[in-house]
Amino acid sequence: MSERGRPRSFDRASALRRAMVVFWAKGYEGSSLSDLTAAMGINSPSLYAAFGSKEALFLEAIDLYTRSEGSDIWSTLEEAPTARLAIEGFLTQTAKAYSQTDRPQGCLIALGALHQDSSQGLICQDLRRRRAENHTALERRLQRAVAEGELAENFDCKSAATFFATVQHGMSIQARDGATHSALMATVNGAMAAWTAMAGPHA
Amino acid sequence: MSERGRPRSFDRASALRRAMVVFWAKGYEGSSLSDLTAAMGINSPSLYAAFGSKEALFLEAIDLYTRSEGSDIWSTLEEAPTARLAIEGFLTQTAKAYSQTDRPQGCLIALGALHQDSSQGLICQDLRRRRAENHTALERRLQRAVAEGELAENFDCKSAATFFATVQHGMSIQARDGATHSALMATVNGAMAAWTAMAGPHA
DNA sequence: CCTATTCTGTAACGATCGATACATAATTAT
DNA sequence: ATAATTATGTATCGATCGTTACAGAATAGG
Numbered sequence: 001m002s003e004r005g006r007p008r009s010f011d012r013a014s015a016l017r018r019a020m021v022v023f024w025a026k027g028y029e030g031s032s033l034s035d036l037t038a039a040m041g042i043n044s045p046s047l048y049a050a051f052g053s054k055e056a057l058f059l060e061a062i063d064l065y066t067r068s069e070g071s072d073i074w075s076t077l078e079e080a081p082t083a084r085l086a087i088e089g090f091l092t093q094t095a096k097a098y099s100q101t102d103r104p105q106g107c108l109i110a111l112g113a114l115h116q117d118s119s120q121g122l123i124c125q126d127l128r129r130r131r132a133e134n135h136t137a138l139e140r141r142l143q144r145a146v147a148e149g150e151l152a153e154n155f156d157c158k159s160a161a162t163f164f165a166t167v168q169h170g171m172s173i174q175a176r177d178g179a180t181h182s183a184l185m186a187t188v189n190g191a192m193a194a195w196t197a198m199a200g201p202h203a
Numbered sequence: 204m205s206e207r208g209r210p211r212s213f214d215r216a217s218a219l220r221r222a223m224v225v226f227w228a229k230g231y232e233g234s235s236l237s238d239l240t241a242a243m244g245i246n247s248p249s250l251y252a253a254f255g256s257k258e259a260l261f262l263e264a265i266d267l268y269t270r271s272e273g274s275d276i277w278s279t280l281e282e283a284p285t286a287r288l289a290i291e292g293f294l295t296q297t298a299k300a301y302s303q304t305d306r307p308q309g310c311l312i313a314l315g316a317l318h319q320d321s322s323q324g325l326i327c328q329d330l331r332r333r334r335a336e337n338h339t340a341l342e343r344r345l346q347r348a349v350a351e352g353e354l355a356e357n358f359d360c361k362s363a364a365t366f367f368a369t370v371q372h373g374m375s376i377q378a379r380d381g382a383t384h385s386a387l388m389a390t391v392n393g394a395m396a397a398w399t400a401m402a403g404p405h406a
Numbered sequence: 407c408c409t410a411t412t413c414t415g416t417a418a419c420g421a422t423c424g425a426t427a428c429a430t431a432a433t434t435a436t
Numbered sequence: 437a438t439a440a441t442t443a444t445g446t447a448t449c450g451a452t453c454g455t456t457a458c459a460g461a462a463t464a465g466g
Contacts, residue, residue: 005412006462027318029232033454043415044455050413054454111317114379115230128380162377162386163393170373174365176317177331183365190366194397208442209432236424246445247425253443257424 012050015040019051020061025104028058028113028123058112058123065108066130073097077137083145084199087164088192090138094168095184098175105179106172109134135165151199160198167191215253218243222254223264228307231261231316231326261315261326268311269333276300280340286348287402290367291395293341297371298387301378308382309375312337338368354402363401370394 018039022031033054037044051057073093080086098106109130116124139161145151171184221242225234236257240247254260276296283289301309312333319327342364348354374387 004410004464006414008413009462025318027232029230030318032452034452045416045457046414048455110376114314114317114376115228115233131376131380156389159389160393162382162389166373166377166390166393167370168373169376170369170371173313173317173334173372173375174369177334179365186359186362186365187369190363190369190394190397190401193400194393196400197396198393207434207440209444211443212432235422237422248427248446249444251425 008046008050010040010042010046015042015047015050016057016060016064019057020064020108021104023058023061023112024065024108027111029115055122059126062109062112062126062130069097069108074134074137077141083142083150084192084195086141086145087138087195088188091164091168091171091188091191092185094171095181095188098171099179099181099184105175107168110169110172111176131165131169134168135161138164155199163194164191211249211253213243213245213249218245218250218253219260219263219267222260223267223311224307226261226264226315227268227311230314232318258325262329265312265315265329265333272300272311277337277340280344286345286353287398289344289348290341290398291391294367294371294374294391294394295388297374298384298391301374302382302384302387308378310371313372313375314379334368334372337371338364341367358402366397367394 018041019036022035022039026035031054033044033047036054036057037047040047047057051060073090076089076093077086080089109127113123113127139157142151142155142157142160146153146155146157151157167187171179171187174184174187221244222239225238225242229238234257236247236250239257239260240250243250245253250260254263276293279292279296280289283292312330316326316330342360345354345358345360345363349356349358349360354360370390374382374390377387377390
């Protein structure tokens with residue numbers, strides 16, 4: 001049974017969400033246990049009992065981030081009727097999400113732990129894997145468009161996916177520098193201008 | 204006179220260069236005094252006597268980085284005969300520089316200190332200012348092309364500068380993920396496809 | 407009731423952080 | 437030679453890092 005013993009006095013899901021925001025704003029290295037416990041409203045023994053370690057807490061926070069913050073962006077990619085609308089929607093959702101002022105700007109997965117180090121090998125590895133998955137999702141969506149005849153057979157899906165993924169990563173840094181929604185949309189429009197040239201005049 | 208007293212037993216410029224590489228690889232937060240003194244081959248009192256503090260050392264390292272590593276990229280922007288070649292050269296130089304394997308990948312100014320914090324306010328502010336200057340340099344080059352008649356009067360220089368600066372920032376993260384030179388060139392080609400669409404068929 | 411189990415707050419652990427005090431060594435000025 | 441000045445190495449500073457020992461509080465099963 002898991003109902004024995006003294007019951008937890010805080011909401012685990014809510015505490016995780018607050019921890020996610022701290023990591024999002026300060027990165028893995030920059031978030032101290034003091035920062036985390038203060039934001040979560042608990043003491044460190046409770047944190048360790050519930051989540052295991054700072055590293056494990058971060059990994060859970062990343063998972064929550066992917067499920068909550070990333071869903072709008074990536075569902076747009078899959079559900080849009082054409083590849084062009086998929087990419088445009090993907091970038092537009094990104095511009096919208098990254099410029100919200102009620103949360104940290106930019107992407108936790110892109111900015112959370114860029115400097116690999118001995119102590120944070122797992123963290124960097126996990127984030128890198130997720131960034132690679134995002135790249136793959138973009139490439140798959142473009143490959144689908146080729147299979148459906150929307151894009152030419154010789155369309156370079158991998159290169160195009162690399163380009164759009166890179167643009168999104170750049171938007172994270174841009175957002176961290178305080179870029180407004182319209183500034184981010186300038187980048188989106190630039191990227192979509194590239195689409196026109198890459199996909200040919202018929203697309 | 205500055206020649207009195209016991210002479211310094213290490214080469215200040217060489218030590219600064221080594222410190223720059225440490226900051227470049229690990230970021231400001233991730234670089235400890237132990238990391239720095241070990242790489243510089245000196246003890247901490249010598250570091251403080253020569254550079255003042257970790258923060259001051261970082262600011263000097265950033266300045267050295269701008270002068271040494273950034274010159275190729277930004278001189279290309281200014282010296283290319285047309286705006287198209289300027290942007291293409293700017294991005295191509297970036298792809299080349301970011302994929303060198305004998306130094307850390309990506310840009311120190313873009314990745315050195317993304318998470319603003321109370322303790323590193325000056326650091327973030329300095330990097331942000333330098334990123335803004337880069338954006339301005341791009342915008343100015345495009346404005347020059349408008350003045351020279353290469354680009355149409357209604358060409359949106361600011362938005363285009365934002366787009367290309369964002370692409371370059373994204374390339375830093377891409378490079379940190381181990382992107383090869385050809386992968387970075389895929390992004391460059393994508394961005395230049397955007398140029399074709401933005402500048403019109405006559406460019 | 408009692409026991410077992412789990413969580414909570416206090417308090418502290420060893421390690422490392424950035425930064426220095428201090429005595430000594432090495433140089434110039436007089 | 438002596439004084440003045442500056443750098444070096446050792447050794448350490450207080451603060452903070454991530455983490456945990458421990459005793460008491462709160463629940464369930466018996």
